[in-house]
Amino acid sequence: MAANIKRLLVTICAAALIALTVSCAGLDKPIKNSSAANINAEKRILSVLEEMSKDRKYATWNITKEEGRLLRILTAAAGAKNIVEIGTSNGYSTIWFCLALRTTGGRITTHEIDPYRIEIADKNFKKAGIRHLVTIVAGDAHENVTRLKEPIDILYIDADKAGYFDYFKKLLPLVRPGGLILAHNTIDLASEMQDYLKAVTNNPELETIILLKQPSGLSVTLKKRR
């Protein structure tokens, strides 16, 4: 009997000691399962992208899923903090960038001239839970980009094709050494952007490759470090 009481007392003391240790370490508080939260946030974004890719109600001229995945990979690999996009449309490519920006702690500024598309993009950003990562600049990007001042990690051009060279000229000084300039439709609509293509392939300070040739051509230009 006495032995049983002794065993019970030892067990109670041990339990009290463990409880004290756990409490001091703060482990008694509910553990926020950040990885589960992250997985859920990513699922939410991917499901919005999936929904958008099926929505064919109006012309959105979106990139493909494959191209979106490339944007995400480049953003994450570059640890990009500041992305500038020309041509938001309904926000499909912007949301692909945001999948990576969530983890790099970065943000994207995206330009769109069409008020209807801006409204749709705004709704999609909210639905995907990434609205806080995006600044939408409404109006003609040829004018609006001249107000940008911060160094750019990734510049993504996907608006009026004949305007690519103008965007490039205005923003190249802001692209940081080691930063990237991405351009869409560099194969299927190459004839409309010859000046741009010459500029990014002839400049010795740049290195350009067309990474995804199908279906439209997505070019990647590195602004070399000196």
Ligand SMILES: C[S@@+](CC[C@H](N)C(=O)[O-])C[C@H]1O[C@@H](n2cnc3c(N)ncnc32)[C@H](O)[C@@H]1O
């Ligand atoms: C090809 S779509 C962009 C697609 C989008 N990047 C995506 O993949 O989800 C081109 C967009 O550029 C916009 N745009 C065309 N000219 C523009 C300009 N001068 N300034 C701002 N946006 C412009 C169009 O209204 C259109 O929504």
